Amino acid sequence: MIKYLLRKRRKKESLFKYIMSVLHLWLGLLSSVIIFIVCLSGSIYAFKTQIENLIDSDVVYIKSNNSSKIAIDTILNNFENQFGGATNITVFKENNKSILVSSFSRNNIGVSAYYNPISGELLGTKNQNSIAFFDFILEVHRFLLAGDVGKFINGVAVLMFIFLLFSGFIIWLPKRINQLKKSLKIKLDAKFYRVNYDLHRVLGFYSILLLFFISVTGLYVSFHWVKNVVIVGLGGDSIVISDTNIALKASLSSSFNVLFDDLSTKENTVIKQKSDLQTLLIKTDSVLKYNGTKVIQLANENTKSININKMNTDNLLHFYVPDKIEFSIDGKVRKQELFTNLPLHEQFKLIAKPLHTGEIMGLPSIIIYFLISLVGCSLPITGFIIWFKKISKNNV
Template structure:
């Protein structure tokens, strides 16, 4: 067995390339199952929105009567409150044929997600709890391997190994001579099975390397505090670890909380019974952010005494889905405006880290690309194992 895990060094092979090759084999065999599971679950979850839109197409999309005006969003929210309890968020899609999505979530339960006709306020239907549970299961597998914090740690170690495998795989792939480059970029489909498998591993691994690396790093960012901290500091932000050595951040947070509580105190004294009109807030938002985009209303609760409206802007060079935000007080006054393009780089990255990881950042085109790349990620442990197994036989 030692022969197959610690091969002989080839003639004229550098020590560095030999070590990379041996580590690539060992670590690849060690992490192969977890990498396969993570990539497969990620490829399924990438199409979550599209699958849900297909499953619920009769309620997600509606037939609008010609010249029929849309009713105030407050009416829809009131209907939801009567039928399901307090709403927490409302999504008003930019697409004219899409219904309004109202959701109610809490720490205790997944709540309800219901679709309403924006012309009549009529309830069209709710998300099926089975499909919600299915995607929750897929996400749990993808992030925690169904093993809680232990699974999260194992997952993280496997992804770190995968990042090294991408690097070592590139070192192994590098041809000795420039005239061999063309051969290294093609798959010989007319060859025998093991040769095709070998080419699939090397060539597909090379073509997908950068995106797989990016997806791995952003996945670690979303899941792990220390990676998030390192990335944010690297992009020019303050450390998100609050400690005695980080007095500046503590002071900044303290001042911001003092200001917020002062505002809340004044509002509570003068406007205890006053409620903001959500429709008017949408109109204000559209008058400030003058472009067509999906709007997400995050309603105030016991923890957040403000109403946030996020509007998704795609009118940029790369057509990224980037969020501009307005924070309203509970009586409808504008507290803060956040234009994505005016934010520091580290804050911009915080806002788009998740869609960058899932592929939603540019809509369906990048979701399809991410799906295909994730499938390649699934295939690498399989084709790699077959390469090793052939040598063992």
């Protein structure tokens, strides 16, 4: 078996490139199944919002007209009368979308309902089957359905994958500059094994930067030391975890939950605000003068504040970046957090999730991430075929 995992060093092959090639094979075989699962589940989850909106299209979308919209407080009252206390309200920037009101308890159990922004009537709730499906996909992507053990295996496999990207690039590098053109093309009219070989090398090269970026942002929410390296590298303070800092330890251990939950899980009872939300929305729009989706996080016993996050795409790259205004329950502005004014490491914390999933630039970047994730799925398969062909040839 060893001879299949430790090939002979080629003539004029550098020792460094030989070692990279052997490690590329070993780590590729070790991590191939996990990488395939992670990339496939990630590519499916990338379209979560679009698929859910398609399934719930009859309640998500409304006929757009020039009628004035009802006060958001009326919609909140309707929700509370029908389902109990709410935690989040989403007011989409598109005029043809309904308003989403949600409630989540400490057990992450709640309801998400869509309301007509003009009449205030209940249009329906989110499809429970689609919610269950994407919860399953996310559990596979994060934990491999094996809890903390699966999370650790997942993280180690992704670390291996990052090394595979580096070693793959070293192996790909042509010996001479005149061979570069050949290394950038797939010879589709060749035999199967040659096409497979080209697919592995060429697609791997073209996707290396994005796959590396997706992998690193995934590790950011998996391992404390990666989070620390990124934050310090971006100018923030080192995060120190000790037995006396249990709250921080718990916060970091649940970082995937924080980044991937569409709605915040509330540990505390929602408290009644003393000011009307419609006034707060008007105040928000007077400060943040652009058209963007607004998410209202209602007050609870812990924060005793109302946070309104507004998504801004009025920037050079049209990134979906959040600005936040924090209000007291009596409607006074406590704090304004404009994304552009935050230090770099704080900006990264806010956009780590959309950077990882591809949502950062909307549907165009989601499609790109989807295709790149499919390439990530293919690399373990094409790589295994290359290795299997070699051992089959040696057995002949």
